[in-house]
Amino acid sequence: MATTNARVPVAKTYKLYIGGKFPRTESGRYYALRDATGQVLANVCRASRKDFREAVVAARKAQPGWAAASAYLRGQVLYRIAEMLEGRREQFVAEMALEGVAKKAAQAEVDAAIDRLIYYAGWADKYQQVFSSVNPVASSHFNFSVLEPTGVVAILAPEASGLLGLVSNVAPCIVGGNACVVLASESLPLNAVSFAEVLHASDVPGGVVNVLTGRRAELAVQFASHMDVNAVVWNDGDNDAEREIQQAAADNIKRVVGRAATDWQKDAAQNPYLIADTMEVKTTWHPVGS
Amino acid sequence: MDTQVNKLAFDGGWQYAPAPESTDHVTVDERYGLFIDGEFAEPAGGKYFDTVNPATEERLSQVALATEADVDRAVAAARKAYEGPWSKMKPAERGKYVYRIARILQERAREFAVIESLDGGKPIRESRDVDIPLAAAHFFYYAGWADKLDYAYPGRRARPLGVAGQVIPWNFPLLMAAWKLAPALACGNTVVLKPAETTPLTALKLAEVVRDAGLPPGVVNIVTGAGDTGSAVVSHPGVDKVAFTGSTAVGRMIMKAVAGTGKKYTLELGGKAANVIFADAAIDQAVEGIVNGIFFNQGHVCCAGSRLLVQESVADEVVAKLKDRMATLIVGDPLDKNTDIGAINSQEQLGRIESYLKLGVDEGAEMFQASCPTPDRGYWCRPTIFTGVAQSNRIVQEEIFGPVLAIQTFRTLEEGIAKANNTPYGLSGGVWTDKGAKIFRMTQKVRAGVVWANTFNKFDPTSPFGGYKESGVGREGGLHGLGAYLSLES
Numbered sequence: 181m182a183t184t185n186a187r188v189p190v191a192k193t194y195k196l197y198i199g200g201k202f203p204r205t206e207s208g209r210y211y212a213l214r215d216a217t218g219q220v221l222a223n224v225c226r227a228s229r230k231d232f233r234e235a236v237v238a239a240r241k242a243q244p245g246w247a248a249a250s251a252y253l254r255g256q257v258l259y260r261i262a263e264m265l266e267g268r269r270e271q272f273v274a275e276m277a278l279e280g281v282a283k284k285a286a287q288a289e290v291d292a293a294i295d296r297l298i299y300y301a302g303w304a305d306k307y308q309q310v311f312s313s314v315n316p317v318a319s320s321h322f323n324f325s326v327l328e329p330t331g332v333v334a335i336l337a338p339e340a341s342g343l344l345g346l347v348s349n350v351a352p353c354i355v356g357g358n359a360c361v362v363l364a365s366e367s368l369p370l371n372a373v374s375f376a377e378v379l380h381a382s383d384v385p386g387g388v389v390n391v392l393t394g395r396r397a398e399l400a401v402q403f404a405s406h407m408d409v410n411a412v413v414w415n416d417g418d419n420d421a422e423r424e425i426q427q428a429a430a431d432n433i434k435r436v437v438g439r440a441a442t443d444w445q446k447d448a449a450q451n452p453y454l455i456a457d458t459m460e461v462k463t464t465w466h467p468v469g470s
Numbered sequence: 471m472d473t474q475v476n477k478l479a480f481d482g483g484w485q486y487a488p489a490p491e492s493t494d495h496v497t498v499d500e501r502y503g504l505f506i507d508g509e510f511a512e513p514a515g516g517k518y519f520d521t522v523n524p525a526t527e528e529r530l531s532q533v534a535l536a537t538e539a540d541v542d543r544a545v546a547a548a549r550k551a552y553e554g555p556w557s558k559m560k561p562a563e564r565g566k567y568v569y570r571i572a573r574i575l576q577e578r579a580r581e582f583a584v585i586e587s588l589d590g591g592k593p594i595r596e597s598r599d600v601d602i603p604l605a606a607a608h609f610f611y612y613a614g615w616a617d618k619l620d621y622a623y624p625g626r627r628a629r630p631l632g633v634a635g636q637v638i639p640w641n642f643p644l645l646m647a648a649w650k651l652a653p654a655l656a657c658g659n660t661v662v663l664k665p666a667e668t669t670p671l672t673a674l675k676l677a678e679v680v681r682d683a684g685l686p687p688g689v690v691n692i693v694t695g696a697g698d699t700g701s702a703v704v705s706h707p708g709v710d711k712v713a714f715t716g717s718t719a720v721g722r723m724i725m726k727a728v729a730g731t732g733k734k735y736t737l738e739l740g741g742k743a744a745n746v747i748f749a750d751a752a753i754d755q756a757v758e759g760i761v762n763g764i765f766f767n768q769g770h771v772c773c774a775g776s777r778l779l780v781q782e783s784v785a786d787e788v789v790a791k792l793k794d795r796m797a798t799l800i801v802g803d804p805l806d807k808n809t810d811i812g813a814i815n816s817q818e819q820l821g822r823i824e825s826y827l828k829l830g831v832d833e834g835a836e837m838f839q840a841s842c843p844t845p846d847r848g849y850w851c852r853p854t855i856f857t858g859v860a861q862s863n864r865i866v867q868e869e870i871f872g873p874v875l876a877i878q879t880f881r882t883l884e885e886g887i888a889k890a891n892n893t894p895y896g897l898s899g900g901v902w903t904d905k906g907a908k909i910f911r912m913t914q915k916v917r918a919g920v921v922w923a924n925t926f927n928k929f930d931p932t933s934p935f936g937g938y939k940e941s942g943v944g945r946e947g948g949l950h951g952l953g954a955y956l957s958l959e960s
Contacts, residue, residue, distance in 0.1 A: 310624065315948050317930035318607065325934050325950060328914075410939070423730025430725035432894070433718065433737065433940045448960050451625065461950050463934050464913045466923040 194222045194369070196231060196393065197376030199238030200386015205231050211395070213279075213369065221278050224369050227394035229402045232334075232361060235390035236408055239332045239359035242387025247329050247357030255304030258355060261382040262297035265290070268378060272343060275370040279342065292445055293347040299450050300351035307356065307452045311459075320468045327459040329357035330435055331410035334403035336396060338415040342368030343375060344444045349413060350389055352454035358411075361390040363403065369393040404428035404436075411435035411458050415442075486800070489807040491594045496584045498671060501532045504540055504694065505677035507547035508687025514539040519696075521670055524591040525804050525813040525848040533670045536693035541662065541702040544691040548633040548660040549708055551688030556660050557630060565616030568655050570683035571676075572609035578679070579606065582644060582672055587804040589671040590643055591813030591849070592767050594805050604929055605648035608947075611931035612652035615952060619657065622949050626958040630658030631734060632710035634955065635703040638673075639716045640666035640815050641770040641871075647673050649946045650713050651690060652931075657955035659711065660689045664703050667696040668816045701727075709733060713954065715772070717869075718895075718940050725943075736944030736954040738772065738936060740869040741897030744890035745775035745926060746880075746912060749784045751902035755924070757791045760875070763900060763926040765799065765811055765853050769873040770819070772941075773898035775926055777866060778855075778877045779886050785879045789857065796840040796853045803845070811873060814849040823851050823872035830856045830865040835876070867893050883908065887915045896938030900926045919945070 195202040207228035213221045225231075246254070265272070269290050276286035308327060315323045333353050338345030342365045353360050364372030376391040392399070400421070404412045405428035412429050414421065414437070422438055429436045437457045442449050501518060503510040513534040520529045536544075556564065575582065579602045586597040619628035634654045638646035643665060654661050665673035673692050680690045693699060697720075704712050704724050714724050715738040728735050745763045747756045763775025780788045804812035814820040831837055835856040844850035855875045859866050866876045880886040890899055899916040901923050903909055913921040919936045922928060929935065929947075936945035944954050 313934075313949055315930065315932040315934070317928075317933055319928060319930065321925065321928060323930065323933050325948065330938070419730045419732065422732070426729030427726045430722045430729070433721060433725065433739065433943060435943060451960070453623075453626070453958065460919065460938050461934050461936070461945050462913075462919055462921065462938075463948075464921045464923060465925055465928050465933070466909065467925050 192222070194224050194373045194393070196225050196227055197373070197380070197389070197391040198231065198235045199242070199390065200380065202376070205394070207231070215278055216280055222370060224393045227392040227399065229399070231392060232399060232402050233406070235361040235392060236332060236406055238387035238390055239361055240408055242385050243329070243331055243357070243359035246354070246359055246385055246388045249357070251305035251308070254355060254357065255301045257383050258297055258301035258304060258351060261378060261384065262294045262301065264378045264382045265294050265297065265375070268374070272371055272374060275374060276342065279368050279370060288445065289341065289344045293344045296344065296347050296450055297351055300355045300455070303452055303455060304355050307455045310452060311456055315463070321465050322468050323463065323465050325461050325463040327356060327456065328462050330458050330460050331358065332408065333358045333360040333411045333413060333458050334406065334409045335360050335362040336400055336403060336414040337362050337364055337372070338442070338444065339365045339367060339396075340416070340441070341365070341444045343371035345415065346372055346375065348444045348449055349415065349439070353413065353458050354388055356455050356459050358458050359388045361392065361403070363396060363399055364391060364393045366394070366396050400425060401428050404434065405431060407432045409434060411437060413437040413439065413458065415439045486808045490803065491584055491587070491805045491807060493584055493588070493805070496581050498531050498585065502534060502670070502674045502694070504534045504536050504544070505674065505690070505692040506540070506544045507691065508681060510677070513537065519667065521589060521668065523588050524815055525845070527847055530588060531671060533674070533694045536695040536699045536702075538702045540693055541699065541706055544662045544693050545633060545635070545706045545708040547688035548662050548691055551686055552632055552660040555686040556689050557658055561617035561619070561658065564658060565613045565656060567683060567685050568609055568613035568616060568652060571679055572606050572613060574679045574683055575602065575606040575609065579603065582675060584805070585671050585675060586644055587812065590640060590669045591804050591815050593809040593812040595807055595809070596767055601642055601645045604931070605645045608645070608648040608931040609652045612656040616656040616658070619952065619956065622952050623958050626960060628657070628952075628956045629959055631955060631957055632659060633708060634659045634661045634711040634713060635706060635709035636661055636663045636713045637700040637703060637716065638663065638665055640669040641767060641772070643669040644672040644676060646715055647676055653946070653951050654713070654955045655689065657952060659955050662691045662693060662703055662709070664693050664695065664700050667694070670694045704728065707731070711735070711955065714738065721942065734954070736946070737942040738946060739940065739942040740895055741772045741774070741937065741941050742777060742867065742869055742893045742895045743773055743775050743898040743900065743918065744777040744779050744916070745900035746886050746890055746902065747778065747780040747784070747788055748901070748903035748908065749781040750904050752904060753784060753788060753791065756902040757788065757795055759900060759902060759924070759926045760792055761795055761799070764875040765873050766927050768811055768814055768851070770815055770871055771927065773920060773927065775900050776870060776875060778875055779880050779889055780877065781886070782879045782881050789877065792855065793838060796855070799840055799842060799853055801842050801844050801850060801852060811853060814851050814872065817849055819871065820849040820851060823870060823874060826865055826868075826870045826872070826874060827854060830859070830863070830876075833859070833863045833865065835859045835863060835865065861889060861892055869895070883911065887912065891917050894940040897941035898922070
């Protein structure tokens with residue numbers, strides 16, 4: 181029997197993130213994530229429809245409080261996420277390396293994800309001024325239009341960019357006061373789960389962001405059809421995917437936001453129109469008189 | 471508490487002499503073809519259908535029934551016009567054509583108002599003072615955007631989408647046509663528009679305006695027909711953008727039909743707005759707001775205040791005053807300037823409203839109807855309110871689209887908000903109170919695209935309109951209404 185004094189490393193259990201807690205999938209199912217040599221990296225939770233529904237309940241519960249937080253505070257919370265991620269750069273790079281991402285690309289991706297969070301943190305108290313209007317109606321009324329969050333958003337994150345793609349979809353969604361449930365990249369899920377830990381340490385109220393891992397083919401229609409979800413954001417699908425998602429979304433006239441395969445590293449991949457994608461325009465009238 | 475109120479007696483001792491708007495300056499042809507590629511043409515199938523005056527049940531005209539072949543021709547004409555003159559024209563020149571439409575509509579406003587009332591049954595006061603002036607104003611507003619689009623979206627280049635297929639309802643026929651055409655044209659698109667089958671006449675008259683304004687042939691095409699024609703417009707592969715105003719059920723079908731085609735779409739769907747009256751409101755003004763909210767245009771309004779939520783301490787007073795006010799409403803000849811409530815738009819719609827009246831009674835609610843006389847011929851519904859309703863009642867949850875109000879009470883602001891938001895819809899809402907802070911709390915918390923505070927049912931071309939939740943997708947009106955007809959490039 182071989183003996184050694186070398187320390188045995190402690191492997192992480194990769195779990196879901198629902199309502200500010202880290203449960204395993206209720207289904208007990210998993211899929212094995214392997215490296216190039218076939219070595220198992222993690223038994224990743226294969227979230228079920230029920231996990232998704234519980235995540236929607238958590239998101240619905242958390243959303244009004246998050247929307248009621250001041251823009252200043254939401255901006256600081258997003259900034260705080262970036263701070264926490266900055267402190268754990270090496271962990272994220274190492275995970276990506278395990279998943280087969282080259283070190284330089286991994287470093288660039290983590291850096292870009294941090295910067296993207298800062299970018300949207302800065303928009304928190306500015307997008308409203310860009311997109312709102314005071315409307316010069318002909319009658320004697322004061323009339324203005326503002327953006328409000330649509331509510332609960334289900335996001336199918338990009339497949340090819342496990343961290344940056346997810347952050348680039350989640351940040352513009354939550355900065356305006358939405359809550360979301362996001363399905364991580366199926367082939368690159370490790371960073372998504374670790375990012376949930378970052379969120380957990382960043383003053384993001386539990387339930388504002390819920391992270392699931394699992395099979396997109398199984399969950400996409402659930403994301404699109406759930407009657408208490410207000411919008412579905414899906415990435416890098418084709419016409420067939422669009423048909424399936426939009427038809428399922430029609431039952432409660434969900435907002436459907438399709439995003440083509442994107443190089444999320446590019447500056448053009450961040451803009452305030454991505455915030456507006458999951459916001460509603462509300463117009464208020466009041467008479468002007470005595 | 472004292473709920474004694476002085477009875478209103480607008481007609482006590484005084485009789486209103488009839489004050490009918492004259493029709494001698496109006497011409498309606500016996501028969502209308504389809505407006506395709508700049509001229510009126512026979513429909514391929516050779517079929518026509520009647521359009522009826524709902525106040526007399528008499529035929530006004532015959533209108534062409536467009537088939538798939540006709541829609542195909544219309545879309546081809548629109549495509550040719552898009553690729554030809556319209557997308558190559560300088561935006562400022564394009565805008566001048568849209569201005570021309572606005573000006574001609576202003577010149578012919580009274581004629582349009584009369585035809586709108588004849589064909590749709592709405593009181594002449596409303597078509598004359600609301601529908602037609604707003605339609606003209608809509609064209610005038612959007613015309614000016616044509617050469618300023620790049621300023622609407624910072625950091626983006628605005629491009630038209632191509633051919634827009636548009637399907638509109640019968641409650642505000644010309645105004646809805648204006649809401650659809652004006653932004654589409656100003657943004658550089660060409661259109662195929664299908665008016666509702668019960669109210670096609672003002673759209674066909676608008677075709678004359680488009681022709682007289684000298685728009686290049688094919689920029690605007692108008693095809694008449696019922697659901698099959700609308701379906702052909704929406705599903706046509708040559709259409710790049712679909713815009714629909716109508717019921718949530720049909721909106722759902724359209725959203726499914728265009729799935730996977732890459733077509734952009736905007737949907738303006740149903741509503742079940744709550745008009746929330748607080749105890750500290752100016753009660754008499756609030757009662758006027760309730761009447762305007764639900765009886766305006768016979769309640770054929772997607773954003774109608776069809777639910778009344780009244781704070782418990784003033785509920786008896788508000789309901790008593792409302793009943794008194796209802797007793798003064800005049801139901802009858804749409805062309806009479808004294809008329810408050812005109813004809814129900816169609817026999818079919820009257821049947822739907824009446825089935826809800828029966829349902830409300832069957833559900834256990836108490837029904838009260840104004841006792842006003844109604845004409846012998848035509849389709850009429852007296853102003854109606856239900857009290858003693860539950861949140862789960864179908865008359866509280868479902869859109870009736872008639873002069874029917876469901877009344878509930880609430881105690882706290884939170885309860886008022888919860889009840890207001892407890893339907894699948896989210897198009898509009900109303901709040902009545904003298905407290906500014908309460909107004910802002912309510913207008914923030916009501917989940918609806920338009921909120922009227924101490925007013926109701928106001929519209930303006932500069933003011934974005936559209937729903938949350940199952941009331942639709944996208945906005946019409948104002949700067950925000952441009953996005954529906956543009957592709958934004960970085």
